[in-house]
Amino acid sequence: MSPKTLYDKIWDAHVAHEAEDGTCLLYIDRHLVHEVTSPQAFEGLRMAGRKVHAPQRTIAVPDHNVPTTLDREAGIENEESRIQVDALDKNAKDFGIHYYPVNDIRQGIVHIVGPEQGWTLPGMTVVCGDSHTATHGAFGALAHGIGTSEVEHVLATQTLIQKKSKNMKVEITGKLRPGVTAKDITLSVIGATGTAGGTGYVIEYCGEAIRDLSMEGRMTVCNMAIEGGARAGLIAPDQTTFDYVKGRPHAPKGAQWEAALAWWKTLFSDEDAHWDKVITLKGEDIAPVVTWGTSPEDVLPITGVVPAPEDFKGGKVDAARRSIEYMGLTPGQKLSEIEIDTVFIGSCTNGRIEDLRAAAAVLKGKKIKDGLRAMVVPGSGLVRAQAEEEGLAQIFQEAGFEWRLAGCSMCLAMNPDQLAPGERCASTSNRNFEGRQGYRGRTHLVSPAMAAAAAVTGHLTDVREMM
């Protein structure tokens, strides 16, 4: 047998049919659904008089539009948001799929809920009408976003029409230095490859620094594969993965667990597998980073300065000029001197328990800068409950953070959690596009520890100085 990559293995195990031109029909093991990209898909089924083909494999949760304030049971004010969440309530009921409504403690961001509940397992194909589905690749699952018409196709048939991507290996060798996290890895990779570097590829992240990460950290890395242009990100499952999955509500049990485990242990890239592209970074070389511009590739170590447009080549010169102007920065300005108004800790990139622990460790016994607005939005109700149990919520609140309910929140500002025009935010989310966190808002992407450090000083800060 010819050697295969992990991606090849999962792909081959799911091809139901291959056409002459290489187009395949893939079987889908898990279909995650949220309120933004599903209403038309369900409507399509209704019009055609069709059912959901595999309701037991379909899991829905409202996350993007839900308010995160404690009074959210009072309802959603914005009409468009309310309609989307109401439609999901109704569709989940009508079509008999698994559902975590807004008042369920298991509700949260779809990419946090799936793994938490044991829906996401190694070797699976996982899709969702959402680009950050890449997150689930951390389990060694082939996971990626799909469009609304594909959501309808998967609902109706449990299959997806796909062409195979190429194989790319991103290796992070050695150990990370203190203060450097999974977020710094994933941003640094995008800094090195650019946002188009992964286009046409499925990335497998490997190397000692990746192996050393917890599942939470691995999810952070894979979450941003899409920001690097890749179709999906993958990490081969190992004991860390199995330990995380075991005992979760929807993980296999007993003899089924043993059978699953035997297969999962075969899920790695063979020694001589063919890679179409290979990138290697040294773990020791990665620093705590921040973004200065309006693309995730606009990333630099916190010790750096705002670049000048002339530092770039070709089309990037104008893009950088526009970014710097939009962000209200001056070339040569030290990144650590950029003052901020807001800190947002949350999102499917960094809204898990370990992220909250990392931020709380920096904040313990400290107060946020006077006049700063800071909020923590746990990724799920269960993350929130655990953080309360561990005393993290208290640390955040005593420091001056708002302690919110779960949802996407200020990651994309579809709910009332938004930046005002000109407001500047240190954010643990994954996109710093113009207007992403509110009209004319300014976003600097950072790790949770870096966000906490910035909250204390009121400017972007090297967390290593506070350790």
Ligand SMILES: CC(C)[C@H](C(=O)O)[C@@H](O)C(=O)O
């Ligand atoms: C709303 C949804 C379709 C979108 C996505 O696909 O990623 C959102 O989650 C985002 O992060 O921008």
Ligand code: SF4
């Ligand atoms: S938290 Fe942000 S990136 Fe993640 S699904 Fe929600 S909006 Fe998209």
